[in-house]
Amino acid sequence: MDAAEAVEVIQREMTVFARRARASAGRMHPELSLVSYTLLGHLETSGGCRATDLAAHYALDKSTVSRQVAALERSGLVERRADPEDQRVQVVRLTQAGRHVLARVTESRRAAFAERLADWPEEDLLRFAGYLEHYNAWSPSGEH
Numbered sequence: 654m655d656a657a658e659a660v661e662v663i664q665r666e667m668t669v670f671a672r673r674a675r676a677s678a679g680r681m682h683p684e685l686s687l688v689s690y691t692l693l694g695h696l697e698t699s700g701g702c703r704a705t706d707l708a709a710h711y712a713l714d715k716s717t718v719s720r721q722v723a724a725l726e727r728s729g730l731v732e733r734r735a736d737p738e739d740q741r742v743q744v745v746r747l748t749q750a751g752r753h754v755l756a757r758v759t760e761s762r763r764a765a766f767a768e769r770l771a772d773w774p775e776e777d778l779l780r781f782a783g784y785l786e787h788y789n790a791w792s793p794s795g796e797h
Contacts, residue, residue, distance in 0.1 A: 677765060685758055688713075688721055693730065693747060693755045701746035703736075730754055 654662070675687045685693075692707055699706075708718040722745055725731040730751035736742040747755065770778060 677762075685754065686721075688717075689725055689730075690755070690758055690762075692718070692721055692725065693751055694759070696731065696745060696747050697752065697755055701734075701744045703742060704745055707745070725751070 688711075691711065695707060695710060696702065702710075704718050704722050705715060707713070707722070708715045711718075722731060722733075726733065728750075729748055731745050732748050733743040733745055736744045773781075
């Protein structure tokens with residue numbers, strides 16, 4: 654296999670991975686799409702941020718994030734509050750219910766990954782983790 658063929662295999666396998674991730678996210682928590690799950694995860698990690706920051710972070714259209722945030726807000730998983738530093742800006746934060754749902758879904762996802770990877774040698778797990786980090790660190794502007 655040469656480099657061009659390897660890139661084709663990577664593209665195909667990443668597509669399969671993405672499809673499976675979307676499908677499993679729906680099974681683990683039917684009301685929480687993969688996009689919603691990732692948004693909640695970022696809000697937990699960041700402590701809250703503006704919807705435009707979420708859109709920029711995930712390279713999503715602002716209207717897509719706006720719809721997702723509105724749905725999460727209706728579900729009681731997030732809330733919007735005025736930014737203490739600039740009262741004109743709305744910051745999206747997890748609610749207690751959002752933290753609970755995120756923790757439950759995260760635990761389900763971790764268990765599913767652990768089961769799927771249980772028979773992998775530690776060396777392969779470490780290599781795979783490093784490759785994924787390297788792949789996801791790339792940005793079009795060359796910034797990491």
